Amino acid sequence: MSDIRDEVFAAFTSLYGHEPNGLWSAPGRVNLIGEHTDYNEGFVLPFAINLRTVLALGTRDDRMIRVSSAFADEVVEIALDGLSPNQLSGWSAYPLGVVWALGQFGADLAAVPGVDIYLESTVPVGAGLSSSAAIESAVALALNDAWQLGFDRPTLAKVGQLAENKVVGAPTGIMDQSASLLGKRDAAVFLDCQSLESQIIDLGFAEAGLELLIIDTGVSHDHATGGYAARRASCEAGAAAFGVPSLRHLSVDDLPRAREILDDETFRRVRHVITENQRVLDTVRVLRESGPSAIGDLLDASHRSMRDDFEISVPELDLAVETAQANGAIGARMTGGGFGGAAIALIRSDDVSRLQVAIDGAFAEHGFGQPVSFVVNASDGAIRE
Numbered sequence: 001m002s003d004i005r006d007e008v009f010a011a012f013t014s015l016y017g018h019e020p021n022g023l024w025s026a027p028g029r030v031n032l033i034g035e036h037t038d039y040n041e042g043f044v045l046p047f048a049i050n051l052r053t054v055l056a057l058g059t060r061d062d063r064m065i066r067v068s069s070a071f072a073d074e075v076v077e078i079a080l081d082g083l084s085p086n087q088l089s090g091w092s093a094y095p096l097g098v099v100w101a102l103g104q105f106g107a108d109l110a111a112v113p114g115v116d117i118y119l120e121s122t123v124p125v126g127a128g129l130s131s132s133a134a135i136e137s138a139v140a141l142a143l144n145d146a147w148q149l150g151f152d153r154p155t156l157a158k159v160g161q162l163a164e165n166k167v168v169g170a171p172t173g174i175m176d177q178s179a180s181l182l183g184k185r186d187a188a189v190f191l192d193c194q195s196l197e198s199q200i201i202d203l204g205f206a207e208a209g210l211e212l213l214i215i216d217t218g219v220s221h222d223h224a225t226g227g228y229a230a231r232r233a234s235c236e237a238g239a240a241a242f243g244v245p246s247l248r249h250l251s252v253d254d255l256p257r258a259r260e261i262l263d264d265e266t267f268r269r270v271r272h273v274i275t276e277n278q279r280v281l282d283t284v285r286v287l288r289e290s291g292p293s294a295i296g297d298l299l300d301a302s303h304r305s306m307r308d309d310f311e312i313s314v315p316e317l318d319l320a321v322e323t324a325q326a327n328g329a330i331g332a333r334m335t336g337g338g339f340g341g342a343a344i345a346l347i348r349s350d351d352v353s354r355l356q357v358a359i360d361g362a363f364a365e366h367g368f369g370q371p372v373s374f375v376v377n378a379s380d381g382a383i384r385e
């Protein structure tokens, strides 16, 4: 970490010709369980990971905002006055979208000084590890500090989500930004997406001799188009058929009726969400009562539900999960929005390298592109460095 912080400080100073006020960072996340439940006002159990966006921010004495990053060879410059979502596109829509969204949440953008921002990230893009939420959360926290806005972290998470929904154009829920802002070392964030109350749940992976392996399939996905929005629409149709505001208001007891009143596809979408909510609650209970070695069946069941009912898996994700299960993983599932990205496998430390070799072999045998696998640790959320 110290390397990237030094790099960011140096790049900021040489690009803008003055030193920053400070450095901030925010992590990506992995979701342990609770997929496509957040926008249904359900439960999720993600954790922040040890891969982060680091940014330097310095205030200016005019009303301009300049952003630059290690991702693109450009400085994007925009005036605070008249800032609107339709001016924003490309990578800079993430940081600048947050500026706009802070205003929507009541920050007085007419009274703040301009800023220079430079950012860099170790969160891989397109792997389903929320590289975008890491940027949004780092920028939201940095501006909250620099402009002394006084927003709490749950509100900053909503700011990031609004930027993602209205500026980037992806109809995503609140999970990723919440994990990035609320995460704690060696623990997961158990979030009720209806009340937005959260609890920190100890994971205890290290004590149990376990590691969480990410298997990035390299299949890229984009939640601003296609399948993600279609799944969300099915969930809304299912809730509407029951006359409830969201699927959170239904439980497994409603499944027989759901089968009667919904078409088969909508029924399966709804069944995924209802049973996934239950699996999150069960995972929290099992973690507390028996520890992480006992949650494997819940992870496996979550994957089956996403593969068969929600239909958001792809052959590469299924292969990663099956190979993990056949090579000693306690449990495995795809993680994130689906249609590509990464799978996770919970596995004994001693078995990690054997599994990595098996995954590489299985992908090669199926003619799939080479996957990238690595261990992540549950880490603290966004901070001022």
Ligand code: GLA
Pocket: 031, 034, 035, 036, 037, 038, 039, 172, 173, 174, 175, 176, 223, 336, 337, 338
């Ligand atoms: C993406 C979205 C989240 C959530 C997951 C699926 O990561 O950004 O809000 O909906 O997909 O659980």
